[in-house]
Amino acid sequence: MPKDVRLWGGRFSEAPHETFAEFNDSFRFDRRLFAADVRVSIAHANGLRRAVVLTNDEADMIVGGLTQLLIDAENASDFFESEAEDVHTFIEAKLIEAIGETGRKLHTGRSRNDQVATTLRLWLRDEIESTAGLIKDLQAALIDIAEGYRDAVMPGYTHLQRAQPILFAHWCLAYFEMLKRDRERLGEVFTRVNVLPLGSGALAGTGFLIDREAIAAELGFGSVTANSLDAVSDRDFAVEFTAIASLVMMHLSRLAEDLIIYASTEFGFVTLKDAVSSGSSLMPQKKNPDALELLRGKAGRVFGHNIALLTMLKGLPLAYNKDMQEDKEALFDTVDTVKISLRAAAIMVENIVVNEAAAMDAATSGYLNATDLADHLVRKGVAFRTAHEAVGRAVLYAIDEGKELSDLTVDELREFAAEAGDDVREAIGIGASLASKAVVGGTSPERVAEALSAAREHLKN
Numbered sequence: 001m002p003k004d005v006r007l008w009g010g011r012f013s014e015a016p017h018e019t020f021a022e023f024n025d026s027f028r029f030d031r032r033l034f035a036a037d038v039r040v041s042i043a044h045a046n047g048l049r050r051a052v053v054l055t056n057d058e059a060d061m062i063v064g065g066l067t068q069l070l071i072d073a074e075n076a077s078d079f080f081e082s083e084a085e086d087v088h089t090f091i092e093a094k095l096i097e098a099i100g101e102t103g104r105k106l107h108t109g110r111s112r113n114d115q116v117a118t119t120l121r122l123w124l125r126d127e128i129e130s131t132a133g134l135i136k137d138l139q140a141a142l143i144d145i146a147e148g149y150r151d152a153v154m155p156g157y158t159h160l161q162r163a164q165p166i167l168f169a170h171w172c173l174a175y176f177e178m179l180k181r182d183r184e185r186l187g188e189v190f191t192r193v194n195v196l197p198l199g200s201g202a203l204a205g206t207g208f209l210i211d212r213e214a215i216a217a218e219l220g221f222g223s224v225t226a227n228s229l230d231a232v233s234d235r236d237f238a239v240e241f242t243a244i245a246s247l248v249m250m251h252l253s254r255l256a257e258d259l260i261i262y263a264s265t266e267f268g269f270v271t272l273k274d275a276v277s278s279g280s281s282l283m284p285q286k287k288n289p290d291a292l293e294l295l296r297g298k299a300g301r302v303f304g305h306n307i308a309l310l311t312m313l314k315g316l317p318l319a320y321n322k323d324m325q326e327d328k329e330a331l332f333d334t335v336d337t338v339k340i341s342l343r344a345a346a347i348m349v350e351n352i353v354v355n356e357a358a359a360m361d362a363a364t365s366g367y368l369n370a371t372d373l374a375d376h377l378v379r380k381g382v383a384f385r386t387a388h389e390a391v392g393r394a395v396l397y398a399i400d401e402g403k404e405l406s407d408l409t410v411d412e413l414r415e416f417a418a419e420a421g422d423d424v425r426e427a428i429g430i431g432a433s434l435a436s437k438a439v440v441g442g443t444s445p446e447r448v449a450e451a452l453s454a455a456r457e458h459l460k461n
């Protein structure tokens with residue numbers, strides 16, 4: 001590579017070694033920041049204009065040249081063919097090529113260190129917003145399917161053993177809540193991302209008195225960083241974003257795992273439509289939940305990016321070190337993975353059919369109403385521990401008889417607890433079981449209906 005491609009070439013008398021360049025250069029991936037970096041450069045040029053470091057004519061030329069680059073990037077297919085070291089030097093070289101000598105003034109009073117920190121934050125801001133939008137789409141899909149199967153009942157599990165009956169809509173709303181927290185987290189990290197480092201220079205602050213607040217306003221940043229050393233070496237926001245993305249992926253993975261289990265022949269609570277399923281190359285009968293498995297599988301790589309960033313940063317002396325260039329691919333892949341995963345999760349939810357009869361059957365067999373029987377006895381004055389013990393013996397008896405608790409007569413039940421009321425059989429029926437969970441956050445039809453409308457309301461924000 002000819003030496004003059006390097007913008008820092010003045011001090012060097014040898015061209016970069018080919019392998020060094022391949023190892024060092026980031027343009028092949030950081031070109032993704034092109035548009036954001038041009039926006040930052042335009043704002044910087046305007047900052048230099050306001051500080052009277054550039055004349056109006058010079059600033060106009062630079063801003064005009066940079067704006068033209070945005071257009072050229074759209075139109076010329078070979079625009080990005082370049083040996084440039086990174087996106088920052090690429091843009092500067094392109095500008096100089098386009099407008100000549102004046103272009104050489106753009107980098108006045110800035111370093112790639114404050115530039116890349118600014119560009120990355122600007123880029124991430126948009127990605128946070130689009131990610132939050134996709135979370136919302138998935139939440140809407142969950143509410144839609146919940147409303148489509150308002151009355152569907154299924155077993156709730158602990159230890160993956162049948163525990164108590166719940167409404168399918170209640171299960172949907174559980175994932176809605178997780179995603180609600182994820183969206184809140186994105187909103188919180190946004191305010192920490194939305195801080196302008198430009199003006200921090202290489203590490204000490206720039207020697208030109210640019211109005212940083214004005215640049216922040218021009219780029220829509222909420223505030224400016226307070227310490228130049230911190231500003232150029234801080235990637236907390238990238239760690240935070242990948243941590244939030246990890247939580248999103250963990251939630252999607254659990255959703256996927258639930259659906260994989262429910263879609264198995266053994267459970268059969270849901271069927272995945274053909275459009276979101278795959279077949280087997282060998283076994284003609286198979287219909288596999290590949291997309292759900294990928295949702296589960298992709299979580300690991302996002303967790304990995306989070307750990308990679310923390311590990312990359314932990315031993316770095318202040319301020320900028322080239323190690324930090326490793327933030328890009330971690331962040332880019334995190335954004336790409338979480339976004340496609342959210343889209344995939346939404347279509348999976350949209351394309352499940354709930355087998356209401358099978359789910360109801362599972363919810364009403366296997367003694368899921370044992371707690372309701374104990375609760376009934378408590379209402380008749382029995383101490384809970386005593387009731388628990390009595391119902392345990394009744395369950396054992398029913399298992400021996402090959403019956404459900406609801407198959408036992410009132411007299412049979414009274415063998416275990418004399419306090420059982422005439423209304424005991426009704427009290428352990430599925431309707432009473434669900435209706436009794438009327439506490440806020442419970443699975444009673446009334447509470448779930450309220451939660452569904454609250455969820456709809458929430459999605460309006």
Ligand code: ARG
Binds near residue numbers: 116320324325
């Ligand atoms: N490509 C570099 C990065 O992403 C840009 C900053 C380079 N700064 C430097 N002093 N070499 O981190």
